[in-house]
Amino acid sequence: MVATTRGANSPRKLKFSDKIITKGLTTDALVKRMKTLHSELASIDQDNVDTNTLQGVRKELISTTILLHKDKGVRALAACCIADLLRLYAPDAPYTAPELKDIFQFFFRQLSTGLRGPDAPYYNEYFYLLESLASIKSIVLVCDIPAADELLCTIFRNVFDLVPMGLPKNVEMFMAEILVALIDECASLPSEVLEILLAQFLPARTRTDSPAYRLSIGVCTRTADKLQRHVAQYFGDLLLQHTPDDQTSMPAEDVEELRTAHELVQRLAQAVAPLLLNVVPQLEEELRVTDQTIRSIATQTLGAIFGDSNGAKLARTYPSTWTQWLLRRNDRVAAVRVIFVECAKDIVSRHAELKGDMEEALKGKFMDPDDKVRAAVCKLFSQIDYEAALHHVTKSQLEELAGRCLDRKPVVRHEAFNSIGRLYSLAYPEIENNDLAAVPQFSWISGKLIEAAAMPETRDEAEKCISEFVLPMPTKSEDVVSWTERLLLVMKYLNPGHVTSLLALANLKSPRPSVFERFIQCCVDFNVCVTNKRYIIQVNIHCQGGTIDKNEEEITKNLNHAIKVVTSQSADASKLADDLRTFAKLNESRLYKLLKICVDPQTDLKALIKCTSEFHRRVEQASSGILETMSCQEAQALRPTKHRVAITALQQTHAEIIADRAQSVLECMSKFNPTVYSPHVAELIKALADEKHPRLVQCCTQALAAVVRTDNSLAPTEKRTTDRLVKIAQCDSPKQAKFALRALSYCKDGADLCAKVVKNIASTLPKAKGDTLVAHIAALAEAAKACPEAFEDKSNVITTYLDEMLTDDADEEWVEDNQLNAIGKAKLLALKVMHNRCLAHVNSDAALDVSQPVFKLLFAILEHGGAVNPSIDYDSRIKARLRLQAAVSLLKMSSAETYGNVVLKNLIMLAVTLQDTSFRSGKSEKELATGSLHRCAGSQSAKLRVQHFDMLFIRLLHLLAHHPDFTVTTEGLQDMAKYIEFYLDIVATAENISLQFHLALKAKTVRDADSHVFSEISKKEYLPEENLQWLSSAGKPIRSPTSKSRKTGDDKDKAPRKRKATASGRTNGTTKKARRPKKTNTWREQSADEESDEDLTSESDEDQDNVKTQHHANTTSTREERRLRRSRGGEELEPKQDSEQSGEEEGSGEEESGRESGRESDGETEEEVDQGGDKDKSVGVARKKRRMRGPRLTHRKRRASRPSKP
Structure with a gap:
């Protein structure tokens, strides 16, 4: 047992004893032996090996016979065996430095050629080799090889060449481990290696699914601390290399390289921001350089960096760079x-x-x-x-x-x-x-x-x-409800002024046919004319001076005029005119038909969408260049149709704010374009019974009245509907009553129905109170206009009551329109009843008899400041409303020639109402000041302009002479001059200024119709004409009728009088001097002093007779008459020489005439002066009787001082 333990702890020896290199050994046998060796080496543990037993195979494996063997399997197995030896010998290297260099070159040659995918031969061996290099870290031996920079570059190059092959993720991981180990262990990183790494961040390669891009991000992220210094040095050298001297400009190729480098920095910031720790400050310095190109590139680069997902963090990391970049907003x-x-x-x-x-x-x-x-x-x-x-x-x-x-x-x-x-x-x-x-x-x-x-x-x-x-046009017919809801929601957040403007944009107020419809018809006519002409040419018919030529000329003229009108309000009128003319010349009848259908108010939404789509397609095919223009014009013309299709949805709207906007739209259509209701009459009649929603009833009643007035055939005939209208006409809502009676007047039995309503109202009128009284009088006012025969049956009873009501001042105080009390509204409506009745009888023989008491009443209201009976103390605010309504009534009556002569006799009283002391009257001055008057005067034809604008000047002078505020003082004359200046600013042009001078001069040759003698009024009439001449000759600029600017740049640089001369066309010869002296009291010195002492209203009969006799005796002497008028009743003077007769003389003659005028004034008799001495108080009372407000207008400052006394 002991022996067994001792044997287990002893180093393991290599059992493989065969020779790898032997003569006559076949490739198969060699491969077999190599596999056996690889298997045994792979099984040996690194910590338990007897390296002495490896010496034999160690030398054989690196022989050239093996490393350069022709068989791929032999080389792959040899690489695996050598990798195992490096593992078993670690941490020491079993080979010398040159041998190691050859070994690693051999390794990456095998990997480059063999690691092509799992299906490649010997893929497992190559994968084993890669794994061994990555896990054992034997690759770091490369860093111990002297002068290994080239080998490092080869390894990095081979790895990034292999990555795009679509290899498994674990292969990418092993490659990353190898590259990270090399970067961490190398003493100095070769610049080529850094370039290989950074090249993967170039825009062409920075796809997120690119393996090379992922590999480079992984390597750089893990080695950021080691690479920061190298990256900063790399970019520093690059920027320094391409920074130009102050005197030289950067070559184009250098600019391109600089842009590439900054794009690389931008990509690095997105992927590996820590790499740029020392690069961002370099970019900050670039923001301060003088070269524009470098500043531009640096600004763009840093902007992209800060705009990236981690840009906020970078802004906090580099606060000075962030601040410096923000300053580029003010770059020069x-x-x-x-x-x-x-x-x-x-x-x-x-x-x-x-x-x-x-x-x-x-x-x-x-x-x-x-x-x-x-x-x-x-x-x-x-x-x-x-x-x-x-x-x-x-x-x-x-x-x-x-x-x-x-x-x-x-x-x-x-x-x-x-x-x-x-x-x-x-x-x-x-x-x-x-x-x-x-x-x-x-x-x-x-x-x-x-x-x-x-x-x-x-x-x-x-x-x-x-x-x-x-408000995009609905694309499907079922979208009409959502489109209507969108319209109302948009209007919900608009103020009343915006709502009015939006309705104006809808073209609902445009008359039918509209301007664009006239243009379409001109296109159709032009198309027909061209077609006929081509036919004539084809059949060789030559019409010399025939109808075809005349028609062609007339049609072309009409087309040009229509184009001019359509483009009159366009900012780019010339382009629009060219595109419209091109459209007209397309000769595509289908286009014109489609456009006609689109702008027809009766077109339903389904047909509208279909025609619009086809129109756009055909225009693009015919002439794509005009598609945008025609689309815009078509969109403008379609607006009334789009609003028509929304009527049903508008009627079903009851929310408070939204309902207000819906009511505005419906009322606008009722007032200006009622034909859009034609397909919806049944719905309007049905809505009349909806008593729960009085606002809906009012809108539908107004719409019904408007549409039946346009087309009587649409008037309701069912008894149930007419009974409903009769009931509404007697309700307590003024507008409902008014419109219901109007609708009744157009029904089949309208006279009988209206008579029934008038009879019922007349019987209940004395007992009516509050809103009911107002509604009844509103119905009567409409009856007097729409059905006068029904009104006349009860006219005596009605007018008697209204007279009594008007003279009674038992009403409350006046407030705003929407809060005006019932009795105040009733009084105003009573005046409408009266003037409507007069207008209904304008063509009858009894017109003057009917209107006489009405005129008397209206002029009495104006004369007494709004009070019918001056003995009754009226509230000042209701008096102002009565004055306003009386003036409006007189204006409406004056539109009829029968009544116009009556109003003309008291024109002064009516005209000065425009300057009423009530602020109400000044409400429209802001609108007038926007320049609409300039367009109005300039857009008229020459004949109409002369008739309605130019010739109006003489009546303006007469009005100013009779103005209650007109006094012959410096301030008084300056006030009057503002009116003349305002008139000239609107009307006067270089073409008609001579006519204005002529009218001013002619005014001196006639007497005042109100004072048939040379009274104070006659003297004062002389002054406005002089005021005009002074204004026109002392620097008042005259605009050209076609110019958009009031003064050209050249005119501004000239002296005031020279600028006037240029504007009026008098550029040659001497310019006339103005006769007006510096001070007004020296201009007519004697006359002004005597004015305050003379009587304004009378002279002795003897003086009048003498003057008249002298006038008739000298009818052939125009100059003598003019001298006589200048003297204002003074002694007759001897005739002067003829050179002074004309009002258009040269400057010297004008000066002489001025001096004579002064002498003539000095020649007035003492008797007249004495006569006026006792009447000073009378003059003061007359002037203060009714003080009116002066003109609240904005004027340019006069650019020239008044001329000195001649």
């Missing part, structure tokens, strides 16, 4: 700032902890001077997802993004619209779910887009954004 080169913004996308999306720094960094980029930077920061938000926009972006950033929708550069606007619209589209499902975070963050976006659509420059892009992201 715009290209670097653009790169910074582009790199910010990943940081904003992934790192909420860096939200504050990024918000501050991007804050100023929305207003960057370079449009590329602004466009880049806008585009950034189109690349982030919803969660990032909700949690990592603040509302203020989104508001700044929305503000860029109004940027002056189209590229910036495009990116801003695309980003903000896309974010709204992503957020809509959460807004629909009423998410508490999403609603305040995104719901306001639709309102901003609607605001942008109101601007001419951004209208097209805003409408496209709304159509694409906010």
Whole structure:
């Protein structure tokens, strides 16, 4: 037993005694012997072996006969046996250094050729060899070999060549163990080995499923501490090698290598960030260099590093680098700032902890001077997802993004619209779910887009954004309910102004046929004309001057005009016109037919979707370049149709806020485009019985009244429906009563039904109170207009009661419209009853008899400041409302020629109502100031412009002369000058300014119709004409009718008078001097002093007769009459020389005329001065009788001082 124990502890000896190298030994026999040897060596334990017994095979195995044997099996088994010997001799090496070098080269040659996969011959032997090298770590002997760098490079190269073969995972693990052991044990890592490792991180190889990429990540991660210094040195040398001198630019190849190196750093940061411990500071230094290329590359690299998943950790690890990178947002080169913004996308999306720094960094980029930077920061938000926009972006950033929708550069606007619209589209499902975070963050976006659509420059892009992201067209007919719900939800978060603008965008207010429909018809006509012309040419018929040529010219003219109208509001009118003209010339009748069907309000949604799809497909096939333009135009034209298909869903909406918006849509369609209700009359009638929802009844009653007025054949005929309308017309809702009676008036027995309603209301009117009274009067007002014969049966009873009610001031105080009490509403409706009745009788012989008491009442209200009876003390606020309604009633009545002459006699009283002391009247001034008047004046034809704008000037001068606030003082004249300046700003152009001068001069040759003599009014009429001449000649710029800018750059640099001369076309010759002196009281010095002493209302009959006689005696002397008017009733003066007669003389003549005017003023008689001395108080009382507010307008400062006294 002892012997047995002693034998077990003794080293094991090799039993294999055969010779491996023997003459005549066949390959099979050799393989057999090698297998026997390998089996025995593999079974021997490393700690229990007698190495002396291994000496024989040790030498034979490394002989060239074995290592270079032609048989692959012999070489594989030999490699395994040598690996076993290295294991058994460890930690000592059984071979010399040269022998070890040959052995390891032999090993990796065998692995490279034999380790090709499990199906390869002798795969198990090769796997055994690899496992032995990895597990025993015998591979580290390579590091003990002198000058082993080449061998190390060979090993790394062979390993990375083997990895892509798709070997099993355990093979990759053994390879990683080998490479890690070599890196850890080598004294110095060869640069080529490092390059082999880093090359696996290049973009072309960095696929996550790449075995070589996985192997390199594993090796670098495990040896990061050892590789950090080598990596830093490698990149430091590379950057230093490619850094140019200050005076030289970097060659293109160096730039490319530098970019490759930085891309490698970027990949390393993503995969093995610890490797870059000393590289990131080098990148920080690159941010400070003067070379733009290096700064750009470094900015992009660090941006990608910080934007990676572990970027927030790196930002905390390298705070100085993070801070320096943030400063690149203010780099002096715009290209670097653009790169910074582009790199910010990943940081904003992934790192909420860096939200504050990024918000501050991007804050100023929305207003960057370079449009590329602004466009880049806008585009950034189109690349982030919803969660990032909700949690990592603040509302203020989104508001700044929305503000860029109004940027002056189209590229910036495009990116801003695309980003903000896309974010709204992503957020809509959460807004629909009423998410508490999403609603305040995104719901306001639709309102901003609607605001942008109101601007001419951004209208097209805003409408496209709304159509694409906010209210996309339904793609299926069953989506109409969801589309309607989306419309109402969008409107829920809009303020009233936005709702109005959205309805305006819907084109519901556009008249039918619309502008675009006219364009389609012009295309059809043009297509027919071209077809006929081709036919004529084919049959060789030559029509010289025939109808075809005339028709062609007329049709082409109409087409061009239609295109001009369609493009008038477009920011890019020239491109739009070209695309529309191209569309017209396609000569595709099917396209025109499809477009007609699409814009037809009667088209249902199913047909609309089908036609739209086919239209887009055909346009793309015919001319793809115009597809985008035609799609936008089609989307604009389709809006009324899309709203029509939503009527049923709108009627079924009862939620409070949503119902308000639905009501707005329905009311707008009823008012401006009632034809869309034609297919839904049955539903409207059915809804009248829904007494539980009075708002629905009101909308449907209004819609029914509107649609039957458009088409009488749609009026209800069933007794049950008409009885329902009769009942509604007598209810306590003013609007329901009004619209019900209107609908009744278009029914078959409308007169009898309306008479029945009027009779019932007249009998209950004295007893009616509150809302019932208001509703009854509203119905009567509608009856007086829609069915006057029914009203006349009870007109005496009704008007008597209304007169009594108007004179009674027992009502409460006036408040806002929606809170106005019943008696106040009743009084206003009473005035409507009266003017509606007058308009109903406008064509009858009794028109003036019917209107006389009404005119008397309305003018009395204006004259007494809103009180019918001046002896009764009315509340000032209800008086203001009555003044407003009286003025509106007079305006409506003046639209009829029969009543217009009556209103004209008291035009001054009506006109000054525009400046009523109540703030209510100033409500529309903001709208007028937006520039709509410029478009109105400029868009008219020449004939209409002259008739309605240019010739209006003489009446403006007359109105100013009779203005209650007009005084001949410096302040008074400056106030009046603002009106003239406002008029010139809107109307005056270089073409019509001469006409304005002519009208001003002609005004001096006529007398005031209200004062047939040279009274104070006549004197004051002279002053506005002088004011005009001074304004026009002292630097008031005259705009060109086609120019968008008021002053050109060249004009700004010229002196004020020279700029005026250029604008008006007088560029040659001497410019006239203005006759107005510096101070107004020296301009008409004597006349102004006497004005306060003269009577405003009378002169002696003798003076009047003398003046009239003198006037008739000198009818042929125009100049004498003008001198007489200038003297305001003074002594006759001798005629001057003829050179002063014309109002269009040169400057010297104008100065002479001014001097004579002064002398003539000085020649006024003392008698007239004395007469006026006792009437100073009368003048003051007349001026203070009714003080009106001055013009609340915004004007440019005058750019020229008033001319000195000649």
